[in-house]
Amino acid sequence: MQNKDGPLADGESEAATSNPTPDFDDWAKFGDDDIMQQQTAIRAEEAEKTPFVGDKEPLSSLAAEYQSGSPILLEKIKVLGEKYAAIRRTRGDGNCFFRSFMFSYLEHILESQDRAEVDRAKSNVEQCRKTLQSLGYADFTFEDFFALFLEQLESVLQGNGTSISQEELLLRSRDQSISDYVVMFFRFVTSGEIRKRSEFFEPFIMGLTNATVEQLVFSLEVAALAAVFLKCFHFVNMFCKSSVEPMGEESDHVHITALSDALGVPIRVVYLDRSSCDSAGVSVNHHDFIPAVGGLPNASGSTETVSPFITLLYRPGHYDILYSK
């Protein structure tokens, strides 16, 4: 292997250096391929900075990041320190919410060995499979992703031949061929849930979609001709197609609500931003996404009886994992 990799790597670096720098005066020649190559290069550069899932770090490493930054943030991090002990960073590649959820959930099962939770999750996964089938997705487009997630779920339970350790879980979460498949599994599940309950999600999606104005105008024209139901269906489909199903598309409260509902897993999101409307001193907001039992819509925050075992830290545009004391 070593012998084989050596010259190949050399060849690659040679190719990279001999590659002529694109002539930016000539944008006409800067086609889609160039843009995609540039995107790939940026992603590769980011990848060197942070693995998909980082090591557990003390919360002080978060404060260090803002040493010369906003005093409000430093105050908030101090408040966070009262409840939370550590942070685990994820790569900022647009998949950070799903990746954080993946690791946090599997790590929880590994530590708790909660067989009942695994059985419950599995039956929800089967429900998600039926949802996708009833929406007309071809089985073979999603079954590999489902199988791989179920395999990970089995493997964090001890006592069967394939069980894995904490270190192995971290390695797998950093292995693109596993990690990306699990992320994609969550994207399928999220998309299925949003499409299935399109009437519920539609009001939250209007204006959120990253579709271009032209697409919107087009869909408004279509909407004018179609029934209200069709309009709602169209917006939801467009949202799922452009903002849920492609890898690297960032997640918002819509995605979190849908994933939490579909899998029946409560999620706490702690917000670290510059807002400070509390005159009595700085406090840190959080929001609990609580899936309601019995197929009711997500009763976010209203039921305090279930407490989430997954806590994510949200900073505008990014999610990491938080660990309680």
Add this chain to the structure above:
Amino acid sequence: MSTPSRKRLMRDFKRLQQDPPAGISGAPQDNNIMLWNAVIFGPDDTPWDGGTFKLTLQFTEDYPNKPPTVRFVSRMFHPNIYADGSICLDILQNQWSPIYDVAAILTSIQSLLCDPNPNSPANSEAARMFSENKREYNRRVREIVEQSWTAD
């Protein structure tokens, strides 16, 4: 050698054979499941009607997490198709998702033929003509259709 991408491509092929969408066909080249030839027929009752357009699809081991590289082999005249046959289509770039199989890719390209996006032009002449002179645009499309019968 059976990798996840090759296994998936076998299933893509099976679906395309069992349940082929109207007006498209495709198959892997001999002994190479990673390289496909495909044909898209111009949709009926459009200027593209009667055209048989050949394409290649090159897959990598990252499929279906990454899209294939798709190119027209036949000469094309279309706002979103480059001179070298490569296609400017969101689902083949940043909007790709493993949800799409070969049938879905080809169907999307087929609908792009009659429904171009002149705001993201790959062929600026075709884009301009499409918006400003539909008659001339349709005439050029008919030419391309006729060429598609004779080219090898």
